[in-house]
Amino acid sequence: xxxxxQSSRYLVKRTGEKVFLECVxxxxxxxxxxxxxxxxxxxxxxxxxxxxxxxxxxxIPEGYSVSREKKERFSLILESASTNQTSMYLCASSTGLGTxxxxxxxxxxxxx
Amino acid sequence: xQKITQTQPGMxxxxxxxxxxxxxxxxxxxxxxxxxxKQPSSGEMIFLIYQGSYDEQNATEGxxxxxxxxxxxxxxxxxxxxxxxxxxxxxxxxxxGGFTGKLIFGQGTTLQVKP
Numbered sequence: 406x407x408x409x410x411q412s413s414r415y416l417v418k419r420t421g422e423k424v425f426l427e428c429v430x431x432x433x434x435x436x437x438x439x440x441x442x443x444x445x446x447x448x449x450x451x452x453x454x455x456x457x458x459x460x461x462x463x464x465i466p467e468g469y470s471v472s473r474e475k476k477e478r479f480s481l482i483l484e485s486a487s488t489n490q491t492s493m494y495l496c497a498s499s500t501g502l503g504t505x506x507x508x509x510x511x512x513x514x515x516x517x
Numbered sequence: 518x519q520k521i522t523q524t525q526p527g528m529x530x531x532x533x534x535x536x537x538x539x540x541x542x543x544x545x546x547x548x549x550x551x552x553x554x555k556q557p558s559s560g561e562m563i564f565l566i567y568q569g570s571y572d573e574q575n576a577t578e579g580x581x582x583x584x585x586x587x588x589x590x591x592x593x594x595x596x597x598x599x600x601x602x603x604x605x606x607x608x609x610x611x612x613x614g615g616f617t618g619k620l621i622f623g624q625g626t627t628l629q630v631k632p
C-alpha cells in the first residue's frame with residue numbers, strides 16, 4: 406500500500422515560532438506537494454517538488470519555504486508563524502505523469 | 518495560467534438518483550490529466566477517477582463517470598444511484614503535462630444525499 410505520512414495530526418504553535426511540517430512517502434515518487442485547505446477556498450498549492458532539491462512555488466508561497474534533501478521526504482517550513490497560517494495542511498505525492506496522487510492524513514495547525 | 522473552477526459550492530441529491538458535479542479547467546497544455554477526489558468528514562482524500570487529455574473514452578469507475586468535453590474544457594463528475602455514504606466534499610484537480618507534474622485543485626463542492 407502506498408503511504409504518505411505526515412508527522413503530526415494536530416499542532417498548536419505560537420506566533421513568531423518557526424514551524425516544521427514533515428511528510429514522508431514510501432513509493433519512490435518523484436513529485437511531492439504541499440497544500441493548505443481552508444473552507445470555501447479548496448486546496449491551494451503552496452509549493453511542490455519534482456525531484457530531490459528541486460522545488461517550485463505554487464499559488465500561495467508567501468510565508469513558507471520547503472526542503473527536499475531526500476526523495477522520500479518533503480518538509481514545509483513556516484519561517485515565522487502567523488495567525489493567518491492557521492489551517493489544514495495536506496501533503497501529497499505522485500509519479501511524474503501519475504494517474505493518481507496519494508495524500509497524507511493532514512495536519513491541522515493552529516497558530517495562537 | 519492553469520485554473521480549475523467548481524461553481525457549485527453545495528449540492529443536494531435524493532438517494533438513488535444521479536447527480537452531476539461541474540468542473541471546468543483552463544490550460545494551454547496539450548497533455549494534461551484530470552482527477553476527482555472525495556473528502557468525507559473524516560478528512561481523508563479518496564481518489565475516485567482519472568481522465569487523460571488524450572483519452573478518447575470517458576473514464577468510468579463503478580458508479581463514477583467523468584463526462585470529459587475537451588472543447589468546452591469541462592470534466593464533470595457523474596455519480597449514479599447516489600448513496601448516503603456519498604455525502605462529502607468533492608474536488609476536481611488537474612495535472613499539467615510538463616515535466617514538473619504540477620497538480621492544482623478546485624474550490625470543491627459539498628454534496629449532501631437525502632434519504
